[in-house]
Amino acid sequence: MSHRSFRGFLAVSEQQGFLRRVRKSVDKTWEPAAMAKWAFQALPNDERFGLLFDDVEGSDFPLVIGALGASTHSYALGLGVPTEEMTDKWINALLNPIAPEVVETAPCQKVIKTGDEVKLSDLPIPHWTPGKDAAPYITTITVTKNADTGHQNMGVYRTMVKDDTHVLANISPGRHGFMQASTYLDKGKPAPIAWVVGTDPAIHYATVANMPFDVEEVNVAGGLKGAPIELVKCQTSDLLVPANAEIIIEGEVLPGEFGDEGPFGEFAGYMGPVAPKPLARIKAITHRKDAIYYGYTSQMPPSESTVLQSLSNAPLLMKILTHDFAESSVKDVFIDLTFGGLLAHCIVAMTPRHDGHAKRIGRLIADMSPVKRVTIVDEDIDIRDPLHIEWAMNSHYNPVRDTIIIDDVYFPMGMDPSVRVDPSNIEFGSKVVIDATQTIDAGVISLPAQDIMDRALESWEEAGLPKFDIPKRAKLRIKSAS
Numbered sequence: 001m002s003h004r005s006f007r008g009f010l011a012v013s014e015q016q017g018f019l020r021r022v023r024k025s026v027d028k029t030w031e032p033a034a035m036a037k038w039a040f041q042a043l044p045n046d047e048r049f050g051l052l053f054d055d056v057e058g059s060d061f062p063l064v065i066g067a068l069g070a071s072t073h074s075y076a077l078g079l080g081v082p083t084e085e086m087t088d089k090w091i092n093a094l095l096n097p098i099a100p101e102v103v104e105t106a107p108c109q110k111v112i113k114t115g116d117e118v119k120l121s122d123l124p125i126p127h128w129t130p131g132k133d134a135a136p137y138i139t140t141i142t143v144t145k146n147a148d149t150g151h152q153n154m155g156v157y158r159t160m161v162k163d164d165t166h167v168l169a170n171i172s173p174g175r176h177g178f179m180q181a182s183t184y185l186d187k188g189k190p191a192p193i194a195w196v197v198g199t200d201p202a203i204h205y206a207t208v209a210n211m212p213f214d215v216e217e218v219n220v221a222g223g224l225k226g227a228p229i230e231l232v233k234c235q236t237s238d239l240l241v242p243a244n245a246e247i248i249i250e251g252e253v254l255p256g257e258f259g260d261e262g263p264f265g266e267f268a269g270y271m272g273p274v275a276p277k278p279l280a281r282i283k284a285i286t287h288r289k290d291a292i293y294y295g296y297t298s299q300m301p302p303s304e305s306t307v308l309q310s311l312s313n314a315p316l317l318m319k320i321l322t323h324d325f326a327e328s329s330v331k332d333v334f335i336d337l338t339f340g341g342l343l344a345h346c347i348v349a350m351t352p353r354h355d356g357h358a359k360r361i362g363r364l365i366a367d368m369s370p371v372k373r374v375t376i377v378d379e380d381i382d383i384r385d386p387l388h389i390e391w392a393m394n395s396h397y398n399p400v401r402d403t404i405i406i407d408d409v410y411f412p413m414g415m416d417p418s419v420r421v422d423p424s425n426i427e428f429g430s431k432v433v434i435d436a437t438q439t440i441d442a443g444v445i446s447l448p449a450q451d452i453m454d455r456a457l458e459s460w461e462e463a464g465l466p467k468f469d470i471p472k473r474a475k476l477r478i479k480s481a482s
C-alpha cells in the first residue's frame with residue numbers, strides 16, 4: 001500500500017484532509033511551530049491535521065509538522081487500519097515481529113554530503129517554542145548501537161542544534177539511547193549515532209513505544225508494516241538506517257564532551273531547565289533528491305508527541321497484560337491523548353475475577369509504565385469517552401475503599417512539574433490507582449431497555465428531529481439496561 005512509505009503517507013493524508021499545505025513563505029524561527037501550536041491548541045482531535053510548509057525561507061527542503069500524530073485518525077491511517085483495529089494491529093506486530101533486510105543502495109543516500117558540505121542550517125529545523133527556546137532542535141528517530149551486543153535502538157530524543165556540525169542529544173540516563181551510547185563512551189570511544197527524518201509511519205510509531213531494552217524497534221516496525229524494513233549502512237559508520245527515509249543525519253557522540261542543553265518548552269506544558277547533555281559531531285547528511293524535512297511537535301499538550309506516545313504505548317501495555325501476564329480479564333487499555341505516557345492517565349477496561357483484581361492490574365501498570373494515574377473500569381465502559389469514565393468514577397468509585405496511593409516514585413528527568421522544586425533538587429512523586437469497577441450491586445440501570453429505545457429512535461426520526469451517530473457509550477448503557 002502506497003501510504004506505507006513516508007511520502008506515500010503524506011499524499012494520502014493530504015487527499016483525506018489530514019494534512020494541509022501552506023504555500024506562503026514561512027520563517028522557521030517562529031512561524032511553522034507557532035502555526036502547528038494553533039492546530040493542537042484550538043482544534044479537537046477529530047478535526048486536527050498536520051501542516052506541510054512548501055516554502056521555508058533559507059531552505060530548499062519543504063517542512064512537515066504534525067502529519068504522523070495529528071489525531072487518532074492520522075495515526076490509524078499511518079498504520080493502514082481503521083481506528084478500532086489499531087490495538088489488534090499493534091499486538092499482532094509485537095507477537096510477530098519481522099526482521100529487517102539490508103540493502104546496498106538506498107533512496108536516502110541519493111545525495112551524500114560530507115566534510116565542508118555538511119550544514120545543519122541547510123535544513124528547515126524549526127524553533128519549537130519561539131521566543132523562549134535556546135535554539136532550534138531536531139525531533140525525530142535517533143539510532144544508536146550497543147557495542148557489546150550489536151543491537152540497535154531507535155528512540156526519539158530532542159537534539160539541540162549548536163552549530164552547523166554540532167548538536168547536544170537529550171539522551172538521558174535510563175533511556176536506551178543513553179545506555180547504548182555508554183557502551184562506547186565508557187570505553188573512551190565515540191558512539192555512532194544517526195537521526196532518521198521522515199520514514200515509514202510504522203517505524204515512527206514503533207520507535208515511540210517504551211519497548212524493553214534490546215528489543216529492536218525495527219523488528220516491531222516490520223510487524224506493523226507487514227514486511228521487512230529495508231535498512232542501509234550509513235556512509236560514516238556501521239549503523240543501519242531505513243533505506244527509504246527522506247533524510248539521514250550521521251554523527252558520533254564524543255566521549256566526555258558535554259554542553260548546556262535548553263531551556264526548551266517541555267511536554268508537560270512548562271519551560272524545562274538547562275542541563276548538561278552529550279555533545280555529538282555531525283559527519284554526514286544524506287538525503288533523497290527532493291527530500292522532505294519532518295519534525296514532531298511537542299511542548300504544551302495536547303501535541304503530536306502526546307498523541308503518538310499515547311497510541312503507541314497503550315497497545316504495548318495491553319500486550320504485556322494479556323500475553324505476558326495472561327490476564328485475559330483485561331479487555332482494553334487506553335492512555336489519555338493529552339499527556340502521552342510519562343505522567344499520563346491510563347484507563348483500563350476489565351472484568352475483575354476476584355476481590356482486589358482490578359487493584360492488582362492497576363498496580364502492575366503503575367509499576368511497569370511511567371503513567372501517573374491508573375483508573376480501572378468495567379468492560380461495559382467506553383474507556384475513550386470521558387463522559388462515560390466520569391459516570392463510572394462518580395457512581396462506582398468510593399475513594400476511601402477504592403484508592404491506592406503509590407509513594408516515593410522516581411519520575412525520570414525530574415519532569416513532573418507538580419513535584420519539581422528546582423533542577424538540582426528533584427523530589428519524589430507519587431501515583432494513584434483508582435478501582436472504579438462496580439464492586440457492589442448498585443441495582444438496576446436507570447435507562448429503558450433496548451426495545452423501547454429502538455422504538456423511541458423511530459419516533460425521533462418520524463418527528464423529523466436531527467439525525468445523530470449513536471455514541472458507543474449509549475449503546476453499551478442500553479445493552480446493560482436490557
Ligand SMILES: Cc1cc2nc3c(=O)[nH]c(=O)nc-3n(C[C@H](O)[C@H](O)[C@H](O)COP(=O)(O)O)c2cc1C
Nearest residue numbers: 155156157158170175176177208209210296298305
Ligand atoms: C516528539 C517526541 C519527543 C521526545 N523527546 C524525548 C527526549 O528528548 N528525551 C527522552 O528521553 N524521551 C523523549 N521522547 C520519548 C521517547 O522517545 C520514548 O519514550 C521512546 O520510547 C524512548 O525510546 P527508548 O525506550 O528506546 O529509550 C520523545 C517522544 C516524542 C514523540
